[in-house]
Amino acid sequence: MxxxxxxxxxxxxxxxxxxxxxxxxxxxxxxxxxxxxxxxRKTNSEVAKFIAETKDKNICTRxxxxxxxxxxxxxxxxxxxxxxxxxxxxxxxxASNVVGQEKTPVKTETNSPKPNVYKMGKVVYxxxxxxxxxxxxxxxxxxxxxxxxxxxxxxxxxxIAISGSNNIIKVNSKTGDFSIPLxxxxxxxxxxxxxxxxxxxxxxxxxFDIKSVKNNILIQNVIIAEDELSKIMIAGGLGINxxxxx
Numbered sequence: 305m306x307x308x309x310x311x312x313x314x315x316x317x318x319x320x321x322x323x324x325x326x327x328x329x330x331x332x333x334x335x336x337x338x339x340x341x342x343x344x345r346k347t348n349s350e351v352a353k354f355i356a357e358t359k360d361k362n363i364c365t366r367x368x369x370x371x372x373x374x375x376x377x378x379x380x381x382x383x384x385x386x387x388x389x390x391x392x393x394x395x396x397x398x399a400s401n402v403v404g405q406e407k408t409p410v411k412t413e414t415n416s417p418k419p420n421v422y423k424m425g426k427v428v429y430x431x432x433x434x435x436x437x438x439x440x441x442x443x444x445x446x447x448x449x450x451x452x453x454x455x456x457x458x459x460x461x462x463x464i465a466i467s468g469s470n471n472i473i474k475v476n477s478k479t480g481d482f483s484i485p486l487x488x489x490x491x492x493x494x495x496x497x498x499x500x501x502x503x504x505x506x507x508x509x510x511x512f513d514i515k516s517v518k519n520n521i522l523i524q525n526v527i528i529a530e531d532e533l534s535k536i537m538i539a540g541g542l543g544i545n546x547x548x549x550x
Contacts, residue, residue, distance in 0.1 A: 308547040313540040340364045352378035366539040444480040448529040453480030459501040467496040503537040
């Protein structure tokens with residue numbers, strides 16, 4: 305029988321998951337002397353399987369916030385049904401073996417691959433390619449209300465990335481300073497930035513003007529409000545809400 309359910313953490317834990325002691329299933333929390341199971345990297349089917357196997361246990365977990373809005377499903381099959389399915393599978397296996405022995409091999413034909421077709425001629429290219437420039441963006445990541453760096457105890461491992469760069473740069477926790485080299489189109493009007501911390505995330509556009517670049521360096525502070533950062537991880541006692549009639 306299929307059972308559908310959602311997850312909840314009614315009382316989120318304030319302990320830092322990254323400071324817990326890692327183990328095979330997640331991390332051990334010294335504050336409550338319990339294992340915190342990390343479900344944040346598991347697929348829906350893996351989470352459903354875990355819930356089916358531990359539904360009567362009192363457990364603490366770490367989840368992505370988005371998992372709290374998802375619907376999960378797993379099949380509950382009785383032991384009797386399992387035995388029936390095993391017997392049917394065995395019967396089918398025996399029957400397929402008998403039929404397989406009675407069949408005579410069938411001759412198959414192989415098709416020759418079609419020859420590759422090549423074209424020759426003068427290469428034509430578009431001269432109107434937008435020009436890229438190398439720029440290093442230097443600045444500070446600051447909180448809009450205080451105009452100071454973010455609290456490193458709350459926003460641990462704060463980092464910033466900008467489109468056009470393959471680098472994720474760690475932000476100086478004391479000063480908020482960062483420096484990112486990247487390639488950008490001269491015609492660009494905005495840059496897409498991504499800000500991450502252990503449990504937080506933000507993506508937004510900031511203005512860009514090539515005229516402000518001096519000697520390939522752009523001085524650009526990034527100022528964001530604290531509530532713009534979305535919490536992406538949550539930990540605490542796991543609650544399971546089964547959906548009636550399904």
